């Protein structure tokens with residue numbers, strides 16, 4: 472069990488049976504389960520006793536039409552302040568369901584049951600909830616933490632290899648910014664091993680450690696006034712690539728390219744040793760993640776990075792490493808620095 476201190480403290484619980492843990496939390500409360508038919512297909516759902524609301528799969532869940540339907544559903548079911556919302560799915564569903572819980576009756580309890588690796592180590596923890604706007608991701612949202620996050624690693628068995636490895640990009644990021652032990656475990660493993668019975672202990676350990684990294688940072692800085700920005704390592708370029716590729720790349724894949732780029736910047740500008748820079752690439756490639764993007768696309772990527780919510784006064788801020796486990800926030804990189812580094816890394 473891992474504690475997160477946010478607007479209210481809550482636990483991330485490891486359970487061999489998410490359904491029985493959910494039953495314990497639910498008590499006698501009226502409960503709405505939000506999930507998608509694709510997720511239901513993959514997991515054995517023992518939720519007949521709940522009202523189920525199915526949403527579109529993936530990123531399509533996070534839109535205004537769906538949230539409006541959800542509010543209408545809550546109204547028709549007479550959902551009250553003391554009732555419960557449960558999200559079962561990847562980050563798209565936990566983001567949407569958390570936002571529905573945040574906005575219904577000015578905030579009711581919700582529980583996250585993440586079914587993807589990215590959902591377990593990242594999206595379901597930290598209280599950021601929301602939907603997409605017309606011009607960008609996560610533009611409409613709220614901080615509203617769940618009352619519990621239930622981690623059942625068995626749910627990952629049906630995940631595609633691509634989504635599994637995309638989730639590992641966030642795990643690698645956690646290792647790089649705060650917990651080198653994660654990198655050691657990954658260095659001695661592979662996607663195949665982690666997904667086999669022989670790798671179960673390692674998988675459990677890296678998931679637990681990544682959650683601790685995120686929980687500790689969020690507990691220190693819930694509203695992202697300082698250290699929480701370190702969780703964006705690799706995300707400045709990653710988000711721009713995601714946007715420019717029109718989401719053809721998974722979030723984790725775009726972040727992987729962003730991590731490789733940030734490592735090169737760190738090597739050139741913040742004292743990161745060459746060995747540590749090269750470790751980024753070795754690990755990302757070992758887990759089937761991309762490390763390069765089109766070398767000709769720097770200028771459009773730069774424009775997108777300027778639009779990012781986190782760029783201030785026209786200055787693009789990058790999280791860099793001074794060493795593994797020692798992130799810093801850099802805002803003194805010029806466009807020429809970025810352009811040169813991009814060309815060096817991507818060609």
Ligand SMILES: NC(=O)c1ccc[n+]([C@@H]2O[C@H](COP(=O)([O-])OP(=O)(O)OC[C@H]3O[C@@H](n4cnc5c(N)ncnc54)[C@H](O)[C@@H]3O)[C@@H](O)[C@H]2O)c1
Pocket residue numbers: 507509510513514528529530533560561562563564566586587588589590593594595596597598599600608609626627628629630631634722
């Ligand atoms: N709130 C946050 O702090 C935060 C952090 C990171 C990412 N996010 C958000 O999370 C979303 C991405 O989440 P994601 O990577 O989990 O993707 P996702 O939720 O879009 O799911 C990816 C795919 O996996 C499938 N899937 C889910 N569980 C499965 C299972 N157990 N077996 C087989 N298939 C399964 C889904 O049907 C979907 O097609 C993005 O919208 C991103 O913005 C939020």
